[in-house]
Amino acid sequence: MDIMFNLNAYLVSKREKINSALDKILGDFPGASRLENAMRYSLMGDGKRLRPVLCIAAAEAVGGRATDVLPAACAFEMIHTYSLIHDDLPAMDDDDLRRGKPTCHVAFDEATAILAGDALLTLAFQTLSSADGCCIKNQASKWLGVVHKISFAAGYKGLIEGQMRDIAFEGTRLSLNELEAMHSLKTGALIEAAICSGAILADGSYEQVEQLEIYAKNIGLAFQVADDILNVEGNPSIMGKAAGTDKTRKKSTYPSILGIEKSKIFAERLVNNALQALEGFDNRSDPLRAIAGYVIKRKR
Amino acid sequence: MDIMFNLNAYLVSKREKINSALDKILGDFPGASRLENAMRYSLMGDGKRLRPVLCIAAAEAVGGRATDVLPAACAFEMIHTYSLIHDDLPAMDDDDLRRGKPTCHVAFDEATAILAGDALLTLAFQTLSSADGCCIKNQASKWLGVVHKISFAAGYKGLIEGQMRDIAFEGTRLSLNELEAMHSLKTGALIEAAICSGAILADGSYEQVEQLEIYAKNIGLAFQVADDILNVEGNPSIMGKAAGTDKTRKKSTYPSILGIEKSKIFAERLVNNALQALEGFDNRSDPLRAIAGYVIKRKR
Secondary structure (H helix, E strand, O other), rough: OOOOOOHHHHHHHHHHHHHHHHHHHHHOOOOHHHHHHHHHHHHHHOOOOOHHHHHHHHHOOOOOHHHHHHHHHOOOOOOHHHHHHHHOOOOOOOOOOOOEEEOOHHHHHHHHHHHHHHHHHHHHHHHHOHHHHHHHHHHHHHHHHHHHHHHEEEEEEEEHHHHHHHHHHHOOOOOOOHHOOOOOHHHHHHHHHHHHHHHHOOOOOOHHHHHHHHHHHHHHHHHHHHHHHHHOOHHHHOOOOOOOOHHHOOOOOOOHHHHHHHHHHHHHHHHHHHHHHOOOOOOHHEEEEHHHHHHHHOOO | OOOOHHHHHHHHHHHHHHHHHHHHHHHOOOOOHHHHHHHHHHHHHOOOHHHHHHHHHHHHOOOHHHHHHHHHHHHHHHHHHHHHHHOOOOOOOOOOEEOOOHHHHHHOOOHHHHHHHHHHHHHHHHHHHHOHHHHHHHHHHHHHHHHHHHHHOOOOOHHHHHHHHHOOOOOOOOHHHHHHHHHHHEEEEHHHHHHHHHHHOOOHHHHHHHHHHHHHHOOOHHHHHHHHHHHHOOOHHHHHOOOHHHOOOOOHHHHHHHHHHHHHHHHHHHHHHHHHHOOOOOHHHHHHHHHHHHHHHOOO
16 A cells, blocks of 8 residues: 555545535525435535445545535435434434434434435435436436445345344344344445445446445445454544443443454554455555555444 | 226236235235235235326326336335325324235334334335436436335425424314425425326426326315315225324314315315326326226225
């Protein structure tokens, strides 16, 4: 990896691009409805924008540009945000704090939060299908393929089933396999879809997409292991959400099964696997390499 | 209209086709997850299947076949069902009975109902993007266009905003204009999208789609006026849901503003407008003509 690569500057510049695209899609205007205000409140929060950044970085790794995949990048952030709004609801995790501010149902109300989540999920598909490039006929089948990939990853055999299990498993001691299967549904599927969609839309080769899928599987899981560690060791004021909640809720986590030290070693092994998958790529994949390290070193 | 046209036989045959397609998409198998069971429970309920039938009838009216548009027809029923599951939640209308059986959150639990709704919405887009016809490149842009039309109609400037207003307006006396605007968002937008998508996917001409849009706007509103009348005069055991609920909730309705008799006259005028819009169509639009009448004569 080019040791001069400045991940922080990269993240700042991509987040800016993503935030400005999201802002443009969900305009801020006088007379916005309560629903629009709630959508905006949650979407424009101080998020890491990990999924859209990964989507863009994957596109760049195969030689594409951020602008080629921006509608997809935005769609991933909308779907991620909707899933957080719904997960935070009283009927689910009942969380009050998210991204450093009151959760959507606390700031607005429960009905509005449910509908704002629904609306962000729907807007993701509206965004994917109104991508500028889609007017060109031979681009449409690519974008339709991405609609399919995302809806599968976010659906009842992906993200949503992951959340079902997360709730069902509360208070149960899981095996490592059960824990990994749950995370690969709840977090892994969408991260993988973000990376593969970025590469597909930027016309990556079959082999490139396949290698990026391996990268994605490993950093997706590493991300979750790191999240579990942060829940034990993290600083709530930096994270923008409460710490120690897994223990209170008696959730099985990597630290609770493996212990903290072995969890850290496991996360590092996953990151190394991810880096190995990038071996055939040139320096345009440096952002992906740097993000792999960031995933386990982040403080929030 | 061909007076020999048998609407009942038509509805039975189309519903059978739709139910079997839905059944195939959301397979029933031993070991299905709780989430899949909840999705199936609500989706396979005894619904009228109005939106998918309209989608198919519109395709037929312009010379297409049901099979050409079946994935879209199914998607409309999934989106309609998801919206019912979420509307019935305790945080919203708090209804216990739907399609003649306990609502999803009563039969399962609140978290499962929220997620089953999310999953049906997501599955709608998965279905639209996995349509067999999409493999053919010049079909993809048509299907992507339908993804866009549906996501707009179901989104924060359509169905979801309609539900926001429905909740916000409870206990408020509305003007006719406010009531109509609310219904055109909450019910009209999706019915219109179902009809137009059917015609577009079956390669209807621009003029045909335009006329069908007028038809759709009128029967969409007529449907709602009839629903309001049923809520006053209907038989709960035939409707499969409670009657008199609008009055209890102090909702503004057509009967509460216009009175029952004037509401009936208004509904008939809308149906006549809808029939007029079909004047340039041949007898392949007889199902649409018959459905226009059915919309205000139905008992559930």
